[in-house]
Amino acid sequence: MSPFEKLVQFSTNFTFSFNWVLKALFLLAMLFYVAFGVVVIRQVSLMSKTLEGTFDLPIKIIAWVHLGMILGLLVIILLAF
Amino acid sequence: MKKAAVFLFLCFLVSLFLCFSVLTVRADCPETDYDCQIAEIQKVIDALKPAHERNKAELAELKTQLASLQKKLDSIAVKLKELEKSIFEREVDLAFQNELLAVKVRSYYIKSQRYSPLLLFLSSSSAQELTRELIFRQQAVNQDRLMIIQIASDLKELEEDKVTYEKSQVSLAQAQKQVDERATFLEGEVEKVESAIVSLTTKQQQLLAQKLASLNLPATLGAGPLVCVDDRERDPGFRPAFAFYTYGIPHRVGMNQYGAYGRAKAGQSYRDILNAYYEGITIEKKPNINIKVQGYGEMPLEQYLLGIYEMPESWPIEAQKAQAVAARSYALAYTDNGAKEICTTQYCQVYKGGNKGGNWEAAVKATEGEVAVHSGQVITAWYASTAGGYTFLSSDVGWSHRPWTKRMRDTSGDVGNFADLQGKAYDNDSPCFYAAQGWRKEYNKSAWLKSEEVADIVNVLLLAKEDPSTQKHLPQVDKPNPDGVDTWDAGRVRQELSSRGITPFNGVSDVSVGWDKGLGRTTAVTVSGDAGTKTFEGPEFKNFFNLRAPANSRCLILRKSDKIKPVKSKVLKFINPMPDIYVAKDKKPTKPKVARPKAIKPKATKTETVAEKMKLRRTTNPLTALAIRPKKVFFETQEKEEKIILLARRHQVTNLRWVLITIVMFFLPWFVTGMFPQLVSSLSFRAVVILTWYLATFSYAFEKFLKWFFNVNIITDERVVDIDFPFILYRDISTTKIDNIQDVSAKTGGFARALFDYGDVHIQTAGEQREFIFEAVPQPDEVIRILNQLVLEEEQEKLEGRVR
Numbered sequence: 043m044s045p046f047e048k049l050v051q052f053s054t055n056f057t058f059s060f061n062w063v064l065k066a067l068f069l070l071a072m073l074f075y076v077a078f079g080v081v082v083i084r085q086v087s088l089m090s091k092t093l094e095g096t097f098d099l100p101i102k103i104i105a106w107v108h109l110g111m112i113l114g115l116l117v118i119i120l121l122a123f
Numbered sequence: 124m125k126k127a128a129v130f131l132f133l134c135f136l137v138s139l140f141l142c143f144s145v146l147t148v149r150a151d152c153p154e155t156d157y158d159c160q161i162a163e164i165q166k167v168i169d170a171l172k173p174a175h176e177r178n179k180a181e182l183a184e185l186k187t188q189l190a191s192l193q194k195k196l197d198s199i200a201v202k203l204k205e206l207e208k209s210i211f212e213r214e215v216d217l218a219f220q221n222e223l224l225a226v227k228v229r230s231y232y233i234k235s236q237r238y239s240p241l242l243l244f245l246s247s248s249s250a251q252e253l254t255r256e257l258i259f260r261q262q263a264v265n266q267d268r269l270m271i272i273q274i275a276s277d278l279k280e281l282e283e284d285k286v287t288y289e290k291s292q293v294s295l296a297q298a299q300k301q302v303d304e305r306a307t308f309l310e311g312e313v314e315k316v317e318s319a320i321v322s323l324t325t326k327q328q329q330l331l332a333q334k335l336a337s338l339n340l341p342a343t344l345g346a347g348p349l350v351c352v353d354d355r356e357r358d359p360g361f362r363p364a365f366a367f368y369t370y371g372i373p374h375r376v377g378m379n380q381y382g383a384y385g386r387a388k389a390g391q392s393y394r395d396i397l398n399a400y401y402e403g404i405t406i407e408k409k410p411n412i413n414i415k416v417q418g419y420g421e422m423p424l425e426q427y428l429l430g431i432y433e434m435p436e437s438w439p440i441e442a443q444k445a446q447a448v449a450a451r452s453y454a455l456a457y458t459d460n461g462a463k464e465i466c467t468t469q470y471c472q473v474y475k476g477g478n479k480g481g482n483w484e485a486a487v488k489a490t491e492g493e494v495a496v497h498s499g500q501v502i503t504a505w506y507a508s509t510a511g512g513y514t515f516l517s518s519d520v521g522w523s524h525r526p527w528t529k530r531m532r533d534t535s536g537d538v539g540n541f542a543d544l545q546g547k548a549y550d551n552d553s554p555c556f557y558a559a560q561g562w563r564k565e566y567n568k569s570a571w572l573k574s575e576e577v578a579d580i581v582n583v584l585l586l587a588k589e590d591p592s593t594q595k596h597l598p599q600v601d602k603p604n605p606d607g608v609d610t611w612d613a614g615r616v617r618q619e620l621s622s623r624g625i626t627p628f629n630g631v632s633d634v635s636v637g638w639d640k641g642l643g644r645t646t647a648v649t650v651s652g653d654a655g656t657k658t659f660e661g662p663e664f665k666n667f668f669n670l671r672a673p674a675n676s677r678c679l680i681l682r683k684s685d686k687i688k689p690v691k692s693k694v695l696k697f698i699n700p701m702p703d704i705y706v707a708k709d710k711k712p713t714k715p716k717v718a719r720p721k722a723i724k725p726k727a728t729k730t731e732t733v734a735e736k737m738k739l740r741r742t743t744n745p746l747t748a749l750a751i752r753p754k755k756v757f758f759e760t761q762e763k764e765e766k767i768i769l770l771a772r773r774h775q776v777t778n779l780r781w782v783l784i785t786i787v788m789f790f791l792p793w794f795v796t797g798m799f800p801q802l803v804s805s806l807s808f809r810a811v812v813i814l815t816w817y818l819a820t821f822s823y824a825f826e827k828f829l830k831w832f833f834n835v836n837i838i839t840d841e842r843v844v845d846i847d848f849p850f851i852l853y854r855d856i857s858t859t860k861i862d863n864i865q866d867v868s869a870k871t872g873g874f875a876r877a878l879f880d881y882g883d884v885h886i887q888t889a890g891e892q893r894e895f896i897f898e899a900v901p902q903p904d905e906v907i908r909i910l911n912q913l914v915l916e917e918e919q920e921k922l923e924g925r926v927r
Contacts, residue, residue: 061808068811078822082829085851089833092846092854094757097745101829108825111818118814122807 065119072116079109185305192302196295203291210288213281217274224274227267344380344434344508354558359571365634366571367668370544370643371511372555374520377401378449378506380434381556382514382533383442385549389535393444393490400514401495401502402529406448408492409501414454415464418868418907419476424454424461428487429478433506436481443486452494452504460501466866468911497527509555512538512548513643530642538640563673574652576673578628579613581650584659584667585627586620593619601673628654636661746832748772748881749901758837758844760856769838769909771900773831774881781827788820826851836897838909843886845895859890861917867910869903886910 086105090098354366378400386396394406413421434446450472458465467474478484494501503525505517514531518524532538534547550556563569572580583597595604596611604610611619617627630652637647638661645661742750750756750770761767792813830848837844843864847855864886871882876899884897884906900906 092759095745096755122811
């Protein structure tokens with residue numbers, strides 16, 4: 043089958059799926075969310091530098107866990123539906 | 124005369140031009156090099172004054188000439204007026220004469236035509252009659268002709284006079300205008316010179332004030348016990364030694380509190396005391412109105428007075444009564460009879476609430492309602508701790524003139540020398556009556572200076588006078604140069620002087636002071652040494668001493684806080700305090716003749732003192748909203764030796780809103796899926812949505828927590844720091860020094876704030892940022908107490924010269 047024929051077959055077999063659109067929107071939103079997670083880490087770093095204290099480490103860990111969870115969710119969305 | 128006036132006028136203009144040309148020449152003084160600018164200004168003033176005097180003399184001369192011209196113009200105007208009147212009268216006459224002339228001309232013509240000699244000859248009956256008739260007719264014609272000539276001549280003269288009059292009128296108006304213009308111009312020019320001198324003097328005072336704004340001296344006794352070190356009792360360990368002293372602190376206007384103490388001990392009544400310190404006052408009774416007291420709300424004046432802490436309890440009752448009347452007058456005048464709020468710090472009057480009791484309560488009650496009144500107005504009764512034997516007019520220290528202030532020698536007898544002053548001054552019991560300010564730890568914590576150090580100060584003064592552009596290189600060598608240029612050490616200053624043909628001093632052997640015993644001001648300082656004898660004016664010596672003296676030595680403390688309004692004692696301006704110069708050579712400094720009544724207690728470091736006084740405990744909980752001396756907490760701009768006294772966040776209760784929102788967000792999916800089970804049919808999609816939701820909830824809560832945790836207000840032993848993160852990745856750090864704090868107040872209100880004891884603390888400062896607000900911090904009263912303690916300790920440290 044020539045590539046042109048493949049394209050024609052794909053076009054004729056393609057069906058519009060609402061799930062695909064939803065997934066794309068979720069992925070787009072997650073990209074922004076990942077950016078936010080990174081900004082939070084930068085923010086925590088700046089804050090900890092401004093005010094050093096005994097609670098810095100837990101906060102930094104929480105910020106990294108937060109970013110990890112966002113990335114995890116991104117993977118789940120990629121794999122799910 | 125007119126030419127002479129114009130010539131003089133031109134001379135005046137040229138002199139003005141030259142004068143201003145000189146004045147506008149300025150050295151390049153950096154903005155912060157106050158002494159350089161001051162020296163420049165002083166030079167300008169010195170240059171202006173003689174020129175100004177010359178201008179004034181020339182103006183007076185020109186004025187005389189202009190007056191003479193004016194007189195002449197007036198005389199001409201009068202003559203012109205007479206001429207005008209005469210012309211008018213003559214015009215009226217001539218109107219009649221014109222008619223007469225017409226008649227005469229007609230009659231002359233008729234007579235000359237009608238009565239021919241031939242006809243007369245024929246009609247005459249006799250020769251005699253003919254002769255008589257001919258003579259008569261000839262005379263009549265001649266008379267007509269003469270009259271015609273006369274009238275024509277008058278008419279011509281009148282026309283000429285009218286032309287002259289009109290020309291003279293125009294000339295007179297022009298001359299008058301010119302004279303007026305010149306007089307106005309001259310007045311304006313002299314006014315300009317006058318105002319130039321005034322503005323420069325003000326600027327000079329501002330610059331002095333700016334330079335010395337950071338110095339703090341306790342103004343009144345409300346600021347706490349006076350602490351001044353008497354270095355005459357300390358041996359610096361070297362000879363010869365020189366120390367520079369000043370009498371009294373700080374502004375010397377109004378009632379002298381230690382003077383009141385001395386007068387009361389000498390048997391004077393409080394009325395005598397008040398009349399001694401305030402000019403032309405009467406004591407009158409005023410009703411007990413309500414006044415607004417900052418942080419305490421509204422209360423009756425007499426109740427407010429009971430909580431004033433401005434005089435020690437042990438002092439004689441008459442002194443306390445004088446203080447009570449002064450404080451009452453001050454409060455009434457300051458609040459404008461209750462319209463305005465009065466602060467509770469030494470910037471107004473120290474008020475601590477409640478009733479001080481004892482002698483003070485007795486004094487307030489004994490003088491109930493009594494105030495000092497001048498010309499029907501309750502006076503702003505300024506007072507200060509120690510006048511040093513002389514009080515000044517408010518205008519002497521740069522404040523606006525108040526007729527109730529006075530220049531006075533505050534002694535029990537005549538003063539012929541310093542010993543008289545020390546023995547007879549009413550305030551000689553004050554520990555700050557006679558003191559040197561500043562110290563160096565390596566010389567037994569004293570302000571004694573070595574001979575070569577005094578020589579260096581004198582050399583600096585000589586160099587600055589010779590070449591003002593060098594001033595930025597001449598501040599003290601042991602501190603960073605404020606202008607960022609290199610500071611010249613003693614050797615370099617000597618070298619620069621030599622290169623300018625001036626013999627520098629290597630050592631000083633004697634220093635003496637000339638002073639005005641009537642006014643209590645230093646007039647001259649004479650220094651003798653290996654380079655001869657030099658005499659300087661008191662103020663210039665003082666300025667350069669304060670500029671160059673090592674460590675924090677200052678012989679003549681000048682201070683003005685220009686960041687607060689000129690009220691009462693805290694605002695001090697440049698004055699000429701009267702220094703004595705004590706010289707000790709090859710022997711231990713002699714003991715003082717006047718006993719110092721108060722020993723100086725050794726003082727612990729500030730942090731410990733605050734902690735001990737307030738019985739604070741160190742906080743270890745990192746999530747607390749009010750941490751006292753928190754452990755292992757540092758902020759980015761913290762100095763090495765700086766200690767955090769207090770760290771405050773918003774009260775935890777203020778987090779309730781976002782915590783509740785988080786809880787609602789947490790339960791919302793359960794609620795939604797319970798209510799609408801078929802909303803999302805796909806299990807995987809539902810899982811993703813719920814996971815996203817919980818993650819967003821967590822993000823929201825975490826962000827809110829970060830904002831609460833890191834938005835902090837910090838009080839250290841040196842400053843107040845406000846760290847704020849208004850938006851993501853946006854940071855705002857503001858700081859102000861403790862000695863910039865002018866006023867602290869707390870605002871609480873509302874159910875939650877009252878229940879959980881939190882509120883806003885407002886800190887008014889003299890810094891760039893006028894107000895610091897600690898929002899919703901727990902225990903605002905405690906925060907204020909700590910701040911007040913720090914402010915007081917900062918001032919004490921400055922007094923003792925222990926400021927970092």
